[in-house]
Amino acid sequence: MDFTYTETQDMIRDTLARFLGDTYDFETRQKFINSDSGRDPAIWTALAQELGMLGAPFAEEHGGLGGGALENAIVMEELGKVIAIEPYLPTVVIAGGALKAVGGAQADAMIPEIIAGSAIIAFAYAEPQGRYDLANLRTTAKKDGAGYVLNGHKGVVYAAPWATHLLVTARTGGGHRDRDGVSLFLIDANLPGIVRRDYPTVDGSRASEIYFENVAIPGDALLGGEGTGLPLIEQIVDEATVAVCAEATGVMQKLHEGTLEYTQQRKQFGVPIAKFQVLQHRMVDMFMEVEQARSMTIMGTLKLGLPANERMAAVSAAKAKVARGANFVGQNAIQTHGGIGITQELAIGHYFKRATMIEGQFGSHDYHMDRYERITLAE
């Protein structure tokens, strides 16, 4: 057994950490997330072109670094440490993951664009009635000649305001919660009939409500088989789920470090508050949650290649544990900071917000415990 990183993996982490250290301090982040567009496009370009980071999980023949899920986890953890809003998750992990799985002409065409930073892809999968069920879809894609006509409403699509493309789940058949009849499409974000309502999110990113009104899409927008897309969607969402666990690990580490640092400086009753045993024990508990989040992320990541049931059980175990941990570490970071912790001015609260959103992303603690039980404890 060997949990050490390879030289390339170390290089990815160090390069990215150094770059983010130089470009992504908290004040700079606040400046651009509060700007009209909500981002600084130069960062994405630099991640692609100067660092080659958007190629981390892709094959060398597409211009990538030849990595996979572990490399994604390394990148996501570093992005978490600076609460970056860069759309690495939907573009590289999710859309990239789908393209890698499908291969062929679609992958050959799009992956180089992702690596070059010229494509930003948002993942439009959630619907208002669907909660975390990936098959619960009312969006439809009806066959129309060689292509399809798309209709429906997708909610809270992160990064959609910046996207050049959308990865969309839709029904090509079946009833609204059937496993069969689900398809995955990669489409141009600016097709006629796509209506977007953009807004900021509480964790500093941007998202949209997207309405598809008789959007004509070409036949080759379909990724994988028609009506049999759910297993592929579940696989890429599992990859995405461990990727946010990795991000959470970075976020939680910073929440913990920030709290350690603050309590050693802040004096009350004539001593640094870190001297109060009740706070010490709490910070120890936070530390244990951070370490277990890291362990579970690694476990989930390493099991992504297993057969579906084993993979899903591992990912759900990881996400459930990380969701609880993020909740505990986030809340206690704020509590231990006292009043200053609830101000917008301090970074700690913004880490807390991201940690809070991660709790529910791709399924809450309860959702994943339920999925875990269904797989592992079925009678």
Next chain:
Amino acid sequence: MDMEFSPEDLAFQQEVRQFIAENYPADLRDKQDEGEEMSKEDFLAWHKILYKKGWIAPAWPVEYGGTGWTPTQRFIWSEETARADCIRLMPFGLAMVGPVIYTFGTPEQKAHFLPRILSGEDWWCQGYSEPGSGSDLASLRTTAVADGDDYIVNGQKTWTTLAQHADWGFFLVRTDKEAKQQEGISFLLIDMKSPGITVRPIITLGGEHEVNEVWLEDVRVPQSQRVYEENKGWTCAKFLLAHERTGIAGVAASKRGIEKVKAIARTELDGDKPLLANAFFKRKVAELEVDLAALEFTELRSLAGPNANRGPGPESSLLKIKGSEIQQRLTELSLEAVGHYGAPYFRGFGEGDNEHPIGPDYAHRAAPTYFNMRKTTIYGGSNEIQRNIIAKMVLGL
């Protein structure tokens, strides 16, 4: 022992219910339903209606304008106002400085300030905390130096809730630097329009302007505005911190909160069923109800118990700890219930610029409220400090 309301209590409950139904302002209700931020006028609108009715200060002695209600009637009152979602009355005048003034103040102070607190003419704020003095309140450094009939006050206060609206503030200041910490503090009433006072906003995590920094530079305050003896302000401070026993637990509001969470979870879908049919979610709601019942009956025991007519004791710490934890769990359940729609930020890009809600209309306040309510275990003496109080005062450790 019994827990039934008497026929008189039930009649009182009817009277209260009817009064609220007939008098609570409809436009205020609309604003609340829309989740809009409340203005000073909004807070004062309900205050003035209650003042006219003579119901503004149920906790005060009758001679100063109280209602003379029994503890049970006061309990009914807080239940009914919470049930009807009435806007909360600002505690700083009615629940905090008012009782200090009628307990420790001079006849002149009572005659001048109490009627103005009741009528809502003066909006009060609380100037206790300082950047270096939070939990360790007695270490405060803002100084008041005697100068003829006045004090000259210098220092900085922080976390001053809604000071941007305040006409008056009650401040703890140091009048003797040589004395032991608690013994050199005085309790001053300061006109917030005095020259030398600057109020600066602090924006909190949910995006609200609720707290402020208050700077005092050579502020001249007549000594006649000191309550109680010089250097004995700590007595007033402690009295005030423990005073408001009813209401501190927030039982009635949390009961109402549970109803709201249930309403959301009946509307939100989980598969083909409402979220409230989900066994995990339902269990969390039920556990919260059980914990709330435990809090409620602990509060009722403390209201009706042998200490009922003594000043509130350290048991108020228990109510604060458990009440605030329940309030936070409620906001956590709401956020969980709204799923993806917790993420849209409901404010627009500009300051004070509200976007129309995205997603269901009960969703857009879920995340800001969750973030905002982290304060409840921090303010009013953090829950760690409350536990220290119980350890020392109740358990004798």
